[in-house]
Amino acid sequence: MKSIFKLVPVFCVLLFVLSSCKSQKAVVDANQEPEEVIEETTPEPTPPVKEEPKVDPEAANRALDARLSNYFGQIANASSINAANNNIREAVGMFSNGEAPVLIIFYAANGTEDFDEPTTITKYLNYLKDLKKAPHKVKEMVMDSQGRIKELVLVKK
Amino acid sequence: MNNQIFKRLSYVVALMAFFAVSTQAQSPVDPNREKAIDSLALEKVKDLGKYIAIIGNKDTPFSEANRVMDRAEELFAPGSEMGVSSLASEEIKYYKVREYFQRLMALNYDKVNIEWYDVQYISDLERQPDGRYVGVVTVYQKFEGTTADKLNYKDTTKKDITIYVEKKKTQIAGRTIEFWDVILGDIRVSETSV
Numbered sequence: 001m002k003s004i005f006k007l008v009p010v011f012c013v014l015l016f017v018l019s020s021c022k023s024q025k026a027v028v029d030a031n032q033e034p035e036e037v038i039e040e041t042t043p044e045p046t047p048p049v050k051e052e053p054k055v056d057p058e059a060a061n062r063a064l065d066a067r068l069s070n071y072f073g074q075i076a077n078a079s080s081i082n083a084a085n086n087n088i089r090e091a092v093g094m095f096s097n098g099e100a101p102v103l104i105i106f107y108a109a110n111g112t113e114d115f116d117e118p119t120t121i122t123k124y125l126n127y128l129k130d131l132k133k134a135p136h137k138v139k140e141m142v143m144d145s146q147g148r149i150k151e152l153v154l155v156k157k
Numbered sequence: 158m159n160n161q162i163f164k165r166l167s168y169v170v171a172l173m174a175f176f177a178v179s180t181q182a183q184s185p186v187d188p189n190r191e192k193a194i195d196s197l198a199l200e201k202v203k204d205l206g207k208y209i210a211i212i213g214n215k216d217t218p219f220s221e222a223n224r225v226m227d228r229a230e231e232l233f234a235p236g237s238e239m240g241v242s243s244l245a246s247e248e249i250k251y252y253k254v255r256e257y258f259q260r261l262m263a264l265n266y267d268k269v270n271i272e273w274y275d276v277q278y279i280s281d282l283e284r285q286p287d288g289r290y291v292g293v294v295t296v297y298q299k300f301e302g303t304t305a306d307k308l309n310y311k312d313t314t315k316k317d318i319t320i321y322v323e324k325k326k327t328q329i330a331g332r333t334i335e336f337w338d339v340i341l342g343d344i345r346v347s348e349t350s351v
Contacts, residue, residue: 081221101329106337107193114190115336116197118329123228130225131207142330151330 064149065138068094075125076134084129091125096150098122104136105155121152194290194337195282198320201339202294205232206273209298213261213269226258233341234321240346244312249346266302266310273298282322290322295347315348 071091078084092098102124107114119127128134135157142151208229212222239257242249252260261269275297282292295317302310319342326335 081218103329103334103336106197107190109187109189114193115334117325117336117338118327118334126224127204127228130211130228131204 072134075128076132088125095121096144096148102152198322198339203276210271212258213271222262230255237343239344242346242349267305268303270301292320294318313350317345317347
């Protein structure tokens with residue numbers, strides 16, 4: 001009987017510890033979003049986290065601009081129609097499609113810009129091939145969700 | 158008396174408003190902008206010269222020549238005509254531009270060389286009351302055709318091209334873009350020489 005009385009404080013302490021654990025869990029649960037029940041599976045070993053290289057959008061844009069300008073020059077100075085056409089095919093691959101619009105600013109002053117008749121990238125690249133000159137530089141590129149150019153704005157060099 | 162004064166005042170105000178509006182409509186744009194428009198139109202004429210050389214060139218593949226014909230035809234107003242002359246005849250024949258290009262491509266020579274030079278305005282672009290600009294550009298075309306047995310035909314033709322420039326609007330990705338449209342009209346032959 002005495003031993004039972006001795007166990008009472010131990011029991012009380014145990015009860016207190018258990019209840020405090022439960023209340024802490026309740027607080028944690030209250031702060032969490034309700035989660036969907038997920039079947040427990042053996043967790044797959046997580047691959048080592050690779051730190052993705054940070055892409056500077058401006059640097060990426062500059063690289064794209066340089067690549068495109070390079071194509072302009074190569075098409076204009078191509079040694080043959082076939083060589084020019086190969087470059088055109090590759091350059092068009094940088095765009096959403098061959099019909100991507102190209103706007104050409106031929107005059108800009110006082111905040112207004114005057115445009116030549118809009119064309120498409122395929123027609124524009126063929127124009128460079130036919131005229132054997134690359135008179136424009138890139139002013140702006142509008143990208144699509146796949147990182148391809150969906151609209152190009154050019155300006156006279 | 159008061160009524161008469163009021164009437165006269167209304168006339169004066171109406172007259173002033175009319176002059177203000179008509180001056181505004183004809184006011185010249187920024188001279189640098191006009192120069193840029195002049196250059197744009199001249200460039201289109203030079204482009205046409207290059208296209209004609211490509212179409213005439215016997216080394217140009219058929220598919221390329223056809224593509225270039227399409228581009229060249231787009232430069233013209235619908236129904237425009239091209240004058241063709243020859244040293245052998247006084248007559249100047251006029252063809253619709255597409256027909257002219259097709260005849261040019263089919264010329265019975267083994268080698269054809271066409272070059273345009275001295276492309277310049279003989280009548281500057283003038284703004285019309287409807288806002289359109291109209292001008293005339295003159296070009297010299299040197300033509301040289303050679304057959305396999307080395308028979309040569311050469312001539313130089315002076316041609317006058319009417320140019321229209323007007324502001325138009327188009328929709329690009331849901332945005333309205335205003336642009337200057339350069340349209341070529343008839344090309345008339347004014348001189349033919351050796």
